[in-house]
Amino acid sequence: MKLDPKIPAGPLKDKWTKAKFDYKLVNPANRRKYSIIVVGSGLAGASAAASFGEQGYNVQCFCYQDSPRRAHSIAAQGGINSSKNYQNDGDSIKRLFYDTIKGGDFRAREANVYRLAEVSGGIIDQCVAQGVPFAREYGGTLANRSFGGSQVSRTFYARGQTGQQLLLGAYSALSRQIGLGQVKMYNRHEMLDLVIVDGHAKGIVARNMITGAVETYRADAVILCTGGYGNVFYLSTNAIGCNVTAAFRAYKRGAGFANPCYTQIHPTCIPAHGDQQSKLTLMSESLRNDGRVWAPKKKEDCTKAPSDIKEEDRDYYLERKYPSFGNLAPRDISSRAAKEACDEGRGVGPEVGGKRLGVYLDFAAAIQRYGKIALREKGKVAGETDEQAVLRLGEAAIAERYGNLFDMYQCITGENPYKTPMRIYPAVHYTMGGLWVDYDLQTNIPGLFCAGEANFSDHGANRLGASALMQGLADGYFVLPYTVPNYLASQKAGMTPGGVALDKAAGAFDTVRADVVAFNKRLMSINGKTTPREIHHKLGRIMWEYCGMARTKEGLIKAIGLIQELRKQFWSDLKVVGTADGLNPELERAGRVADFLEFGELMCRDALVREESCGGHFREEHQILEGVEKGEAKRDDDKFFHVAVWEYKGAEEEPVRHVEPLVYEEVKLATRSYK
């Protein structure tokens, strides 16, 4: 497998400018002769499809939802980073670049990240022009907040719905192009395979989820913006439909899959209530600004009501372990600490699978603190004691800050978080790994591009808060519109590299289509007893147990064995009801689970080989054993300062691991420390 990152020569800050100048262009009159397939309509997909439409290309855009507006980018809450430095607090392109590289634990590619920081300003301009109602100051200028422990205020936000507003902005641009006929939108279509002709990606096979028709679609280039694979864990904060199928089937057709083991676990999610749980809900990280995280010191206290646990019996473990960052310790660190407490048998909440998986996030101290301040300012009302007034005013102050989150918590759990501490537990949230791409966001298959969460390029081993939205839009609005035409300029419009008109090139398309039809038929004809959901649920438990927050060599080896067994069960005992020629959610899920079953194994393999701890990948064998940093992740830059790229070698064959060495020209490697 040839892995040329194609990083332009020259100083880091000039690379993108140079690349843009060096890229070949397509004459406006010729653009209408080219067609581009965009799979996915989230931030990356919608923005790319809209931008190509505006440039004059014919675009076909696919999404599995009933409307492009529903892609899961919509669920992002916090905000979007940009190096605008509107706050005059020391931000710059270079600082955003450095923070992202450091946050990624020095496992991302320098040039890509620098470009991301460079174009981040344009994203905000673009979104505001589209009518995205970002929060504003009274003077009418844009407001910012500090997010995820960042030392500058660079995060732009639209209440707690930034992802929704950005996606609706991109969706409106996309809709405009659909209305103009530049983009043909295929709702409720799921990409099931990639078609490669003469070594170049020239089309896809997709299933119409309403009629069940499996059809081929042809284009001069294919772009995958199909999101992350967090649902391999069954329970995650991803939407139910999120899947790895498009990326994984591209991998099976020869695309390299990079760093699949990098998963981000978010510390503040609402714990699972039991086996009926189908997905997890994230609570904004901002809650940790005022909440204190604790678990009971004694196991026997775990079943007690939190109010019955004495102050001296509570373990505020983040404050104890990380005195300077305390409750604001980074995501991966807080997540692991919660897991440790629960693994020691000190978890709280309902027992799920024999364990209590939850810790408290307590606002009592904050209510008292704010209440006392407010009492001095506002005084009490008649007939009220001081304590009552403090409680009332303190709760009001908390409601003002986090009211909507508290309501959401109460709606889901039925508990009143003003009166009893919230229960939280980490959950899978984002996946940094993805299809390998070069500087142009092109995979190792010419003509196949990959953007957004689906690629691996910008976040290294860990993603900073408010950077996912930035990356999706950067790729779609400002990177792909330059790099894809550069590829197209090397291709004859509507022709295969071999010189056959695309719409006449039946062979490759028919073969792949037949493969897909046969695959679905195979799924439908097993006629066993286990439903796709049950197998998915089992897979999720294996992944979470052995390839979740903390991983060990033994665990990963065991997991690979268990997954292989489960895969056998899947292919011998699966039950898919209904028919293939119509709306059939069971068939859809079966296909996705089939891919997760192979992909999960790949993740474990990647985690197994990476004998170090970095960012979202924590190997218990690789932690600091002594000193103040005891228990922290131990990176091994000598052996693993590279991108791991997996090549598919066939069913039941072991995949081959390739390496793209990372080259840092600007940044010096350092150890992350939050003590």
Place this chain on the structure above:
Amino acid sequence: MSGKNLSLTLRVWRQTGTTGKFEEYKVTDISEDSSFLEMMDILNEQIIKNGGEPVAFDHDCREGICGMCSMTINGMPHGPLPGVTTCQLHMRNFKDGETITIEPWRARPFPVIKDLVVDRTAFDKIIQSGGFISIRTGSAIDANIIPIPKDVADRAMDAAECIGCGACVASCKNASAMLFVGAKVSQLNSLPQGKAEKDRRTLAMVKTMDDAGFGSCTNYGECQAACPKGITLDFIAQLNRDYAVAKVKDFFKSTGKKRAGGD
């Protein structure tokens, strides 16, 4: 977290093709902490085990923001709890032994595809006809050049919270889409960036809405009560106002130039 379990009778609309009917199912052992859609998952697993075909329903994010879930529960779109979507409705809001009737959204522009799944592309078409600000990627001016008063930005945000689920149409006795259209029109028409094509947008979106076959607004406010995101009738009023202005301007507008081929 209560740990109690419920047994329920479900009357679910089953439809393939153009006609459908209710079927009755019993489910047991439903945790009060489960969401309504988790209860539907359990129902479906049960139907599959019994050799039947599961109930098709739309759902995706399951955290109340994507707008895909769409069930009329006991005659109320998104169920009895105000301000939440079906996916955020939890079973503790129902009583043990209760019979729950589940129907799809019902409106001519939202034809049923299967069971509880309806086709809402009419909403997409409305947006495609004008629910945007025409700005090319890369041609935007700096974001802080045009100051937007905070209250204007906040109002636009109030309107922009719409998730496009269609509960407004489903709840309206006339299956009117005025709340949806009003919200989008108000968001864009309120912002300085959206003023340039305000009239054009308003006229085009209303026309597409009418052509799709939605009913018209009777100003009762049932949509507002059903909206999981708290969109208010204010935005319908703004749509009415903006449309009136646009229509009058359009009526008196002259092309301002004589052209060779007449008009």
Place this chain on the structure above:
Amino acid sequence: MPSLVKKYLMAITGLVLVGFAVGHLVGNLQMFCAPDKINRYAELLHSMPPAALWSIRGFLALCVLVHIRVGIMLAKENRAARPEQYEFKTSRNASPASKFGFLGNLYMPLSGVVLLAFIVFHLLHFTVRAAFTGIVAADYDKGGKFAATLGSGAEAREVFNVHAMVVDGFSHPAVSIFYIVGMILLFAHLAHGTSSMFQSVGLRNEKWRPRLDLLAKGLAVVVAAGFIAIPAAVLAGVITKDGVKCCKGCQPAASCTIEAPASK
């Protein structure tokens, strides 16, 4: 015609008709004065140039027709927008639609249709004075047996006795009850319509909606109660051909306290 234009037409014609109803009520309430008062008022109205009178009548008729025609169009479209009804529909809003259950869907159209029937009857009754209504116009007109005399001395003249006609017209309980029912529906129609028309032209918001709703209901109560008061008072014997009696058996008030007709 765009749906919104239809709503504007409903609002504007509605506004005209509400205005007319209020004016009409103010005129009619003179029934509670001495008979001369309303007869003088009727004389004034009839002395308008026919062109003006018929212009106003034509305009009102046009408003009624447009209101009805567009209303029918809307009702049809609204019905077509949901070909398959919910089996189970619950309203979660305290709107008229919810209070009247399944009738809610027909709330405005139904009250409108009955009102139309009422208007037709009312015109036949007191304007056309069709024979079947029991009113013989000639009896009340100049030279008729019930004709009224206005003024005294040289200015004395016989005029149409509206007062007597109304009292006679409402002396049939069935007729009066129909009027009362019609006016209850007028209340229902106005209670929603008067506030709704502000919304239809975009002049309402959530802050003012409760206020306008209250105002609309208040206006509807006043209008309906005012109109109901007349047939009710006739049935109760409070209004007689001689004028208003405060109680059974007492003498009718000789003159209206607002304006003494015979003072000149």
